[in-house]
Amino acid sequence: MTERKPLFEFKNVHVKVDETEVVNGVSLKIYPGETHAIMGPNGSGKSSLANALMGNPSYTITKGEVYLDGENMLEMEPDKRSLAGLFLAFQYPLPIPGVTVANFLRSAVKARRAKDDDMSDFRKTLKAEMDGLSIDHPFAARYLNDGFSGGEKKRIEILQLAMLKPKMALLDETDSGLDIDALKIVAQGINRFHSDKNGILLITHYQRMLNYVKPDFVHVMMRGKFVKEGGPGLAMELEEKGYEWVEQETAQKVEV
Amino acid sequence: MSVEQLKDKSETDYNIEELAEELTNGPDWLTDQRRNSQKVFNDTPVPRRGLHLWRYTDPYQFLFNREKMTETEVSANHASVEKTAVSQFKENNTSCLAIDLSGREIKISGAENFQKDGLVVSSLSRAVTSHPELVEKYLYQLVGNKTGKFEAMNGALWHDGVFIYLPDGKQLEKPLHILHDAGRENSSSFPRVLIVVGKNSELTVIDEYSGGSTDSEKGISYSNGVVEIFGEQDSRTRYVFLQRQASAIKSYYTYRSQIERGASMLTIALSFGGALTKQNFGITLNGPGAESTIYGLLFGTDRQHFDNHTIHQHSAGQTRSDIKFKVVLRDKSVSAYTGLIRIEHDAKTCEAYQENRNLLLNKGTRAETIPELEILNEDVSCSHGATIGPIDPDMVFYLTSRGLSKSEAVRTIVSGFVADILKLLPDDLKQRISGFVEQRLENI
Incomplete structure (x- = not known):
């Protein structure tokens, strides 16, 4: 039997923003087909970790290693990481005035294909994926995130996920700002994308999303570190007892 | 040599008498206007740096040394420009093309299609004889002798220009295209455009400025242009100003428009070319219900220098104006934008908006933005905003x-x-x- 290799792996990652260390040494292995969730209170470093993994220049990885499918992500600019199969659904997607959803997605899809590749299937695929996420077709002609509601922005992020089909998806607070109907639609979109070949890392404050996208593992992050790990049951426990419970528990551990 | 003597010397260097002397073949009223302009030019001192509107650009840049003006290569170049323009015109969705060759010769194609509608597209020199009362009524009225030294320079020195007249109640669906070709190195040109859009009429004009010296080593060229547009009651005018001149030309353009009751005016000012360009776009809203929108787009590269002004003058109440002026700069290019909104004391319930956005693509570019509001009554709705920064x-x-x-x-x-x-x-x-x-x- 051959040894199973992780799809995505980061080791002892430290992240600095403006000279402040916001992530202090976290490690994780995600194997093909797995869904992991990072949960934690606000300011625990979850979003900073996601941004740093994707290569946001405002976040510096001062120490650690990041690999996707054996490729060293830290040697790559964000565009190369994306083409290698990494994806980040943003917590607050920025408006890009004057650039339509369709044109933007066309450029992004095109970047993945050979130069002279036929793009005639693009429109059809786009429409099908929009239908799957209950996004009206005229949205394709609107400027990306410009004047979109919070829920619309999140759906468009998942539309990008569906169109770009990455190997590894980091979903940063994709559930925030969604009402229950929108949450279900977005979760269905994520589940349609998910296969035994790709991986998902959900970053969330609340357990709510995990009712619809079932994680195999849950990691609790506090003050820039993973402080507790467990199965899907951990999310339920957190929902019940709150983050203070983990805080007390880890404090006790330190005392021992 | 004393400072005073120096000053005198510089003023006489720019004396335009000899140039103006050639231009006396029009009717008396026109000759009078030219002579007046010449006098105003000579009597008006060169604006001092640091004075309003000249803080960022040296006025002497627009005064050429006459001895160096040879203008020998002008005609050879024009022939090819004309040929290309006419062949493109046939393919394009344009109703009529006027080619202005350095202001020395105006060639019109396609005007015959519209003669039955009473539309006039003509050289100004012909219109002076064919439609004397119209030309006299409108020419020099918006940009006259009091506007400034450089406007007076054009007023004295324009050879020929383009005249467009659309009578009342006519709609011209396809745009009219004017193509100005400036002369090559060591040349000067004084383009002049007069457009009158009659009551309840509709017109789109594309006014394109091209040509000029391509090599500053061989010598630069100069262009000083004036555009006057009248939008009569309930008229709808779209005017596209496109400046895509060569890399070694210095240009000074003044555009003035006056729109009457219920008239609308959309001005799109697109600036890409030239070494040094100063442009002044002014619109007077002269009757209730008049609406003016200016969209500006400027893209500077290399060491290009742009200096733009816009003026929305609300002379009547219940008028609306809106400006969006966008600037993109790269390399070492520079842009200054001054936007004035003036609302008169009796012009109540006006709306006026102004926005200037500057995108700097690299360090070494420079943008200035100066909003000016002169609002003489309180019953108005007005806003302005500006941004300067990188992506x-x-x-x-x-x-x-x-x-x-x-x-x-x-x-x-x-x-x-x-x-x-x-x-x-x-x-x-x-x-x-x-x-x-x-x-x-x-x-x-």
Whole structure:
């Protein structure tokens, strides 16, 4: 039997923003087909970790290693990481005035294909994926995130996920700002994308999303570190007892 | 030599008498206007640096040394410009083409299609005889002898220009195109355009400025132009000003428009060319219900220098004006923008908006923005805003995180920045302008 290799792996990652260390040494292995969730209170470093993994220049990885499918992500600019199969659904997607959803997605899809590749299937695929996420077709002609509601922005992020089909998806607070109907639609979109070949890392404050996208593992992050790990049951426990419970528990551990 | 003597010397250097002497073949009223302009030019001192509107640009740059003006190569170059323009005109969705060859010769194609409608597209020199009462009524009325030294220079020295007249109640669906070709090195030209849009009429004009010296070593060229547009009651005018001149020309342009009750005016000012360009776009809202919108787009590269003014003059109440002036700069280019909104004491319940946005693509570019509000009554709704800065790095990160290279991300964001202006243009022009933008984003 051959040894199973992780799809995505980061080791002892430290992240600095403006000279402040916001992530202090976290490690994780995600194997093909797995869904992991990072949960934690606000300011625990979850979003900073996601941004740093994707290569946001405002976040510096001062120490650690990041690999996707054996490729060293830290040697790559964000565009190369994306083409290698990494994806980040943003917590607050920025408006890009004057650039339509369709044109933007066309450029992004095109970047993945050979130069002279036929793009005639693009429109059809786009429409099908929009239908799957209950996004009206005229949205394709609107400027990306410009004047979109919070829920619309999140759906468009998942539309990008569906169109770009990455190997590894980091979903940063994709559930925030969604009402229950929108949450279900977005979760269905994520589940349609998910296969035994790709991986998902959900970053969330609340357990709510995990009712619809079932994680195999849950990691609790506090003050820039993973402080507790467990199965899907951990999310339920957190929902019940709150983050203070983990805080007390880890404090006790330190005392021992 | 004393300072006083120096000053005298410089003033006589720019004496335009000899040039103006050639231009006395019109009717008496025109000769009087020219002589008056000449006098105003001579009597008006060169504006002092630091004075209003001259803080960022040296006025002496627009005064050429007459001895160096040879103008020998003008005609050879014009022939090819004319040939290309006429063949393009046939393919384009244009109703009529007027080619202005350095203001020395005006050639019109396609006007015959519209003669039955009473539309006049003509050289100014012909119109002076064919439609004397119209030309006399309107010419020099918006940009006259009191406007300033450089406007007076044009008033004295224009050879020939373009005259467009659309009578009352006519709609011209396809745009009219004017193509000005400035002379090559060591030449000067004084383009002049007069447009009158009759009551309840509708007209689109594309006014394109091209040509000029391509090599500053061989010598630069100068252009000093004036445009006057009258929008009569309930008329609808769209005017596209396109400056895409060569790299070694210095240009000074003054555009004035006056619109009456219920009339609307859309001005789109697109600036890409020239070494040094000063442009002044002014619109007077002269009757209730008049509406004016100015969209500006300027893209500077290399060491280009642009200095723009806009004026929205609300002389009547219940009028509305809106300005969006967008600037993109790269390399070592420079832009200054001064936007004046003036609302008179009796012009109540006006709306006036002004926005100037500057995108700096690299360090070493410089943009200035000076909003000016002169609002003489309180019953108005008015706002202005300005931004100057580089592209938001988070926007670049967002696009690169989807696989676009950094330069592709920048090109995408800039194309988006200019999109709202491009979408107002007729299709064939939109493609050309988007081509100019792409060209200027090469190797970014």
